Structure formats: C-alpha cells, structure tokens
Amino acid sequence: MIICNKCGSPNEDSARFCAKCRKKIQSSWSPPPETAAFRPLDSFRPSRLSGAQRREFARMVEAWVYALILLFSAVACQLKGQWWPMWVVLAVVGLAALVRLR
Structure with a gap:
C-alpha cells in the first residue's frame, strides 16, 4: 500500500494517482536498514588469494x-x-605466450 502525501489515504501499489484526491502519488524511497545482509562489499586485495x-x-x-x-x-x-608492423607484433606476442605456456 502507498499512502498519499496530500490526504493520507491508502492506495494500491500500482496506482499512479490517489483514489481520493487525485494527486499524483510519489513513492518515498528510504535506504535499506544496516544489517549483515546489506553490508558493503570488501575491496579486492590480491594478498587474500591462495597460491x-x-x-x-x-x-x-x-x-x-x-x-x-x-x-x-x-x-x-x-x-x-x-599493416606490416602488425605481423611483427603478432609474432612477438605469440612467441611470448608460447614461452609462458612451457
């Protein structure tokens, strides 16, 4: 239920206008409560990774x-x-990747 800001009458959640005074209904957003489920994410630290x-x-x-x-x-x-320099770059990157695989 959404409560009208002007007259205070209850309205359906899908209503866009108040059924009593016909004023446009505005939703009032409030932040979620601070609970364990809504805590901020920890920043990524590579030191926490395993080998x-x-x-x-x-x-x-x-x-x-x-x-x-x-x-x-x-x-x-x-x-x-x-485009000829691209062949050189492609060969160097390919060789670097091949060496790293071994």
Whole structure:
C-alpha cells in the first residue's frame, strides 16, 4: 500500500494517482536498514588469494595485457595505413605466450 502525501489515504501499489484526491502519488524511497545482509562489499586485495588463485589471477592479467597490446597495435596500424608492423607484433606476442605456456 502507498499512502498519499496530500490526504493520507491508502492506495494500491500500482496506482499512479490517489483514489481520493487525485494527486499524483510519489513513492518515498528510504535506504535499506544496516544489517549483515546489506553490508558493503570488501575491496579486492590480491594478498587474500591462495597460491593457485594468485597464479590464475596473474595469468588472466597477462592475457589482458597481450590483448591490449594487440588492440593498440591494430589501432596504430589502422591510423598509419600500414599493416606490416602488425605481423611483427603478432609474432612477438605469440612467441611470448608460447614461452609462458612451457
């Protein structure tokens, strides 16, 4: 039930106007109560990760670095209008990834 701010009469939750005074109904938002279910999230700290999780996190970061290098190289080649440097960058990143897999 929503209570009208003007006349105080109860209205249905789906109502947009008060049934008694026809004033537009405004919902009053209030923040949720502070309970354990609504506590803020802890900030991410890599030091809390276990050894396996830390290695997996490092691999993901490394993969993103490779992807960003390829993306920036592709943008630079597009702006220059010459695509041959992209083959060099692709070979270097591919070899770096191959060495890291072993």
